[in-house]
Amino acid sequence: MSDATPLSRLLDALGSAVVGQPRVLADLVTAFLARGHVLLEGVPGVAKTLTARSMAGALGLSFSRVQFTPDLMPADILGTNVFQPQSQTFRLMKGPVFTEVLVADEINRTPPKTQAALLEAMEERQVTIDGVTHPLPPHFFVVATQNPLELEGTYPLPEAQLDRFLMRVRVGYPDGDAETSLLRAFHQREGRPPAVSRVLDAATLTELQDRAARVACDDSILQYVVQLVRDTRAHPRVRLGASPRAAQALLAAAKAHAALRGTDFVTPDDVKAVTPSVLNHRLLLKAEAEVEGVTADDVLKQMLERVRVPR
Numbered sequence: 419m420s421d422a423t424p425l426s427r428l429l430d431a432l433g434s435a436v437v438g439q440p441r442v443l444a445d446l447v448t449a450f451l452a453r454g455h456v457l458l459e460g461v462p463g464v465a466k467t468l469t470a471r472s473m474a475g476a477l478g479l480s481f482s483r484v485q486f487t488p489d490l491m492p493a494d495i496l497g498t499n500v501f502q503p504q505s506q507t508f509r510l511m512k513g514p515v516f517t518e519v520l521v522a523d524e525i526n527r528t529p530p531k532t533q534a535a536l537l538e539a540m541e542e543r544q545v546t547i548d549g550v551t552h553p554l555p556p557h558f559f560v561v562a563t564q565n566p567l568e569l570e571g572t573y574p575l576p577e578a579q580l581d582r583f584l585m586r587v588r589v590g591y592p593d594g595d596a597e598t599s600l601l602r603a604f605h606q607r608e609g610r611p612p613a614v615s616r617v618l619d620a621a622t623l624t625e626l627q628d629r630a631a632r633v634a635c636d637d638s639i640l641q642y643v644v645q646l647v648r649d650t651r652a653h654p655r656v657r658l659g660a661s662p663r664a665a666q667a668l669l670a671a672a673k674a675h676a677a678l679r680g681t682d683f684v685t686p687d688d689v690k691a692v693t694p695s696v697l698n699h700r701l702l703l704k705a706e707a708e709v710e711g712v713t714a715d716d717v718l719k720q721m722l723e724r725v726r727v728p729r
Contacts, residue, residue, distance in 0.1 A: 436465050436469045437600040453670075458562070459565075459586060459589065460565070461566060471483070472614045474518070480555075481519045497512040520560050533579050534579060541582055630677035633676050639672070643669050647662075649725055664700045697718055699714070
């Protein structure tokens, strides 16, 4: 596809700021092409927030960041109507959700009521305040970050909130060479954060998303996606498997991944590439599996090895 060049430029721009995380960056771009949202999970200090900020800069989109804390209220995210004494009317003071790229930093450090304030915005790209619905920009994109749940002071995201994220991407430590390159760049910038310039305009962004949605998909691929999702429900280690909406998310991500590769049709490898990030947060494991240390990623790896791949 002719769009491989702008997408390559986008990945190169992101890679210049976020060193040693090519898989994370590819997943982030894939989710944006699929018009989905991303949950970045990792320990502090692995560039989760920098990744989201760099994405906004490279896309040339407006950017807001909300630091989630235990005392954060829904109105702090959405906004509120404020009475104007001079005009005797209420005026909407928009919250940070009225942006194009919203970074919900450490989303699991705030109670579920406030986490849920993002539900409507993420699903319908609109918010309702005092009964009035307000649309959000067409490129509205949420990048939430969270620290692993074994760290103190966190609130697990409820299943309904997790399901709104197209992908949960785990951000790990870079390898030794990448960490050396990162430190060298930090030294050369004299400690200043990296700046990412815009590489794509708004019209190109929309065209890229539209073309990703139009990527061809053979019926055998659809059956493969359905089989993977259905297998999660029958797996002996799984208490609650992936839903039909998860199948839709998996297909959308696979099409976007194909577009990112520069092709106009989905292959089984596209489905395999996105399955862990699309499904790992949509499975609830049985208690005995968790006690034994089995993870959703372990289950998905077994499934990908077992389910017959279409030819």
